Amino acid sequence: MPIRWQIMLVFLIIIGVSFAFAATRLTNYVSEYLYQQRIRQDSISVERLATTVAPLFQSAQSDALSETLKSSSNELGGRLLVLDNDAKIQFDSFSALMGTRLQLPETLAILSGQPQAYGLHALQEGNALTGNYVACCASSIIGTKGNLGILVFIADVDEMMASLSLVRRELLIVFGLVAAAALLAAGFFSHLLTRPVLALTRTIQNMARGDLSVRAPVTGSGEIRNLAENYNAMAEQLESLDRSRNQFVSNASHELKTPMTSMKLLLENVIYQPDMPSELRSEFLQDINHEIDRLTHIVTDLLELTRMDNHQMKLDLSEVSLSDIIMESIRMLAPAAEQRSQQILSDIAPNVTILGDHDKLKQIATNLMDNALKYSQENQSISVSLSVKGKKAYFAVTDHGVGISADDQKHIFERFYRVDKARSRETGGTGLGLSIVRQLVNLHHGEITVDSMPGQGSTFTVTLPLNGKDGDAR
Ligand SMILES: Nc1ncnc2c1ncn2[C@@H]1O[C@H](COP(=O)(O)OP(=O)(O)OP(=O)(O)O)[C@@H](O)[C@H]1O
Ligand SMILES: [Mg+2]
Structure with a gap:
């Protein structure tokens, strides 16, 4: 009813x-x-x-x-x-x-x-x-x-x-009048009450049909008004989620298309030029192999982000030595840095242990160091430091490379965002590294900040609670 x-x-x-x-x-x-x-x-x-x-x-x-x-x-x-x-x-x-x-x-x-x-x-x-x-x-x-x-x-x-029955009849008439007036009042009152609910229902129906831009009219006062406002806030979020999902899909397709196109071109060259010199052929095949690596890298990153979005990623928590993890990352990146005559200077406090996931922490460190090396000139060294203050560990990666403008700093943690698109594609970047880093840091209840000046260099600082829990939340 x-x-x-x-x-x-x-x-x-x-x-x-x-x-x-x-x-x-x-x-x-x-x-x-x-x-x-x-x-x-x-x-x-x-x-x-x-x-x-x-x-x-x-x-x-x-x-x-x-x-x-x-x-x-x-x-x-x-x-x-x-x-x-x-x-x-x-x-x-x-x-x-x-x-x-x-x-x-x-x-x-x-x-x-x-x-x-x-x-x-x-x-x-x-x-x-x-x-x-x-x-x-x-x-x-x-x-x-x-x-x-x-x-x-x-x-x-x-x-x-x-005279008694007259009194009864009069009472009955009064009852009829009062009841009619009460029904009118109830009708009016319930109309006032249900009108915004009906409007909200219509809005929800439109939304269910796929139009995420509709909003409920905010009228009346009290709970109903509150309901409409909250509903609209939810709709706003849904719409922005939908927008960013669409953008994500189109960005991802675009990123996947680029290596595919170049692979097809390279392959066609090999197929349609049977008498191609063998060195050129092997160079082409190497390029194809490189593109496949790139594709694999993008797909791995995308899968990782989707898993984090769906809350499927669970950290494999244990007491780990953050000092050791960072040293491992440095050792891993050192050969590539050397090739570009870059050095990784380190100032790592020993035996800093935290409750965290070994592999994910290593991924954070490697990603940040990889960026620092990638966005610096040859010969330019980077420095890595780890220190403890209070109940928190501070991990910082500093470079003296291209730097990031204040405007770009707001966006670098977004998916697929690259400051200099042509240049970072050259270096093999997809713009997913930092968004993965930020998600991983969040999973560890930590924080990541950037401090940078264009032309001067950048410092990325990751703050992690030593006990694996949010240090501020008690
Ligand atoms: N240390 C840095 N110095 C200057 N710019 C940087 C630095 N780190 C990141 N950036 C800028 O931020 C963008 C996003 O970085 P991110 O690591 O997310 O992507 P990427 O390095 O381009 O690709 P990948 O997904 O392979 O990491 C980069 O394209 C670059 O423009
Ligand atoms: Mg990167």
Whole structure:
């Protein structure tokens, strides 16, 4: 059931129940009040009359008795009956029911010894008594020799009942009006409440169809507004994620296409020139081999990034010596550096151990040193340092090469970003190294920063918590 109907139903139930309760209480109270009023007046009169008629009844002065009762019945505005101790009617001011037995709860009560009794009766159609509703007031007639009989006064209370039902009808009308007003209010209120929800649902439907640019209108206040704002923030993120994924795919395809194209060209040369000199042929084949290496390198990097994106990469954590790992990387890169007459100067604090993944830490160190060597001139040395301050290890790689402008520094950790595209492609770079490094550093709860001046050189600093946990988070 839609929220709107639910709210209206709840409103209706609350109002209905409270009204029914209040109305019952009120009508009961009113009827009780009216009835009590009536009984009080009647009982006093009937009691007094019973004493008056007692001697007349006892001495069987029927004329005087009938006279007294008739005039009293006119005065009181009802019917007066005198019953003997067998509840047989001896006298009726309407002169109709003489000799019949009157079986009312009140007469029975008097016969069983009560001095007075009252009651209210709804009479069936065609009853010998008058009216639809009657109030009955009975009093025992006590003579000198004890109980002589019963004086019964029957008054038509239709008027009283009519005013009661009028009260009921009026209450019902008020209920109808209040309920209608409440339903209108509930309808309006629920409309206000559900409108933004409906708008949000439409937005979500559009988004599900693939349009990530749609946003929910931020209206209203409180939780609904909050919901729309949060939803929009989520949509924003999804859109930017989608954008960067598309960009990633197109960049990756582009990067893969370049070595493929050059491989195809080289291969075609070999195929269509069968009489090519064998040295040239082997040079071509070597180039192809080089391109395959490049392709493999790119694909490995891409796979690694995707695994990190999907949180599939788990670190193989153990207590490792960061000092040893860095020395290993230096030894690995030294031969290539020597070929370009570059030196790797090192200032490594001994026995720095951290909780980390040996291979990944080595990959961080190698990538940074590889960049430092790659983006420096021949003969230019680089320096590598490792130190400990507090609960953190600081690993820095400094070069005196091309440097990076402040604008480019903001982007170098993005995938496929290269400052000088032509140049880094020459050096074999894809622009994935630093984004992998940053992800690996993050996995180790560390941080990486760059400090660089174009033409002067750069320093990349990696800060790692010694206990393998984020040093700031406690
Ligand atoms: N030490 C450095 N000095 C100057 N520029 C650098 C340095 N390190 C990185 N850069 C710039 O940042 C870019 C991104 O570096 P990154 O290591 O991500 O990619 P790459 O070295 O080009 O390729 P690869 O994926 O093979 O590492 C480089 O292309 C280069 O322009
Ligand atoms: Mg690199």
